[in-house]
Amino acid sequence: MDDDALTIDRFKNGERRAFDDLVIKYRKSVLNLIYRFTGRQDEAEDMAQEVFIRLYRSLKDFRGESSFFTYLYRVTLNLCFQERKKRAKAESRMSPEEDLEKIPSAATPHGEAETREARETVIKAVRGLPPDQRAVVILFRYHGLPYREICDILKIGMGTLKSRLHRAHASLKEKLRPYMEDMEIPTGTEVDADEL
Amino acid sequence: MNCSVFKTMMPDYETESLPGTTRLKWEEHLKSCAGCRLEWEEWMKTARLLDLHEEIEPEADFMPRLYVKLAMEDRKPRPESGVLPWFLAFPKAGMAIAGLLLVLGITWFAWSGLLQHNTPVPAVTQAAVSAPAAISEKHVADLKNFAGAGNNLLPEKIPAYNAEETPLEKVFAYDEFGNIGIDLVGEKDIAQLILDENRR
Numbered sequence: 001m002d003d004d005a006l007t008i009d010r011f012k013n014g015e016r017r018a019f020d021d022l023v024i025k026y027r028k029s030v031l032n033l034i035y036r037f038t039g040r041q042d043e044a045e046d047m048a049q050e051v052f053i054r055l056y057r058s059l060k061d062f063r064g065e066s067s068f069f070t071y072l073y074r075v076t077l078n079l080c081f082q083e084r085k086k087r088a089k090a091e092s093r094m095s096p097e098e099d100l101e102k103i104p105s106a107a108t109p110h111g112e113a114e115t116r117e118a119r120e121t122v123i124k125a126v127r128g129l130p131p132d133q134r135a136v137v138i139l140f141r142y143h144g145l146p147y148r149e150i151c152d153i154l155k156i157g158m159g160t161l162k163s164r165l166h167r168a169h170a171s172l173k174e175k176l177r178p179y180m181e182d183m184e185i186p187t188g189t190e191v192d193a194d195e196l
Numbered sequence: 197m198n199c200s201v202f203k204t205m206m207p208d209y210e211t212e213s214l215p216g217t218t219r220l221k222w223e224e225h226l227k228s229c230a231g232c233r234l235e236w237e238e239w240m241k242t243a244r245l246l247d248l249h250e251e252i253e254p255e256a257d258f259m260p261r262l263y264v265k266l267a268m269e270d271r272k273p274r275p276e277s278g279v280l281p282w283f284l285a286f287p288k289a290g291m292a293i294a295g296l297l298l299v300l301g302i303t304w305f306a307w308s309g310l311l312q313h314n315t316p317v318p319a320v321t322q323a324a325v326s327a328p329a330a331i332s333e334k335h336v337a338d339l340k341n342f343a344g345a346g347n348n349l350l351p352e353k354i355p356a357y358n359a360e361e362t363p364l365e366k367v368f369a370y371d372e373f374g375n376i377g378i379d380l381v382g383e384k385d386i387a388q389l390i391l392d393e394n395r396r
Contacts, residue, residue, distance in 0.1 A: 020259070027254050027258060031252065044252070049265060056269060115248070140207065142246075144211075169239065180242075180245070183241050
């Protein structure tokens, strides 16, 4: 039995503190999952609280058929999808200027206006993806989850997952192309340039 | 390895999850294919740019605000089971099922009404409407005598006749064959008997 399962057992046995432990452990992940999905920091905080309230209501019925982590991310994304539907009309009526106002100010050092602009473009590009592709990119890129776990959370097959990931990346690449010109060849996992 | 497979494996290579042999084949293709090298370069540049979407920290009052909401949640009366929580969780499905039940209900009522219209109405009811005037208090006495003579009708099932409480036409009726019927209106155990007028 993993740590989360033990904590949930404590909660089911009436120990309220166990729920706090879960919130403290996962609040940042949940908050950032929502933030990257919605692109809105101010709303992300309230939505993250709503996730934990839903969790509080449902945790007694949690039977551990999937890991708690998978369950929590599923609850979070379900809320994101619901909110997106609710606000789809409002967003379509919103002008680009209003849209930008919703993006929080970057904590970039003085003189990095270009980076700030790129950052805002990235946020808008991610937010502009279809929800199913957006969820895959966020879970893969920002939460570093393995394929299998993403499949479990979104209840999709491996082929669907890879297809969504590639389509999302292709779309993001086109939107971010203007910022790629001055970038150096990335280092890290790629093949050493001397070998090429 | 062809270009299509190479592209499919880019995220696996990035996360270092390719097995040894496949990884070597992938790297060989990277060296030999200029188009795929460009693809890979753009993949990684996109990944780098996406890193600009920085993490945020929860507000300092995240927990206190949540505690307040949870305390309110604890005070809410909430059904533990039943259909209401399910209905609230899936309102659209709930509305669809309610609509379906409504349609089925209306269909059932319409169908049963049609059946009633086509099925001959029990003779006693017809007679109750058509011939109440033929019934008198004497019939009540006759019926009690009939019951008292050891026939199937139990005397205690026959109420004391009170014309104000129970209109005569609700107690007795003749059917189309001239049989007399009794409906003990007002009794918990309503017995309905058809008595042969000729036997009376």
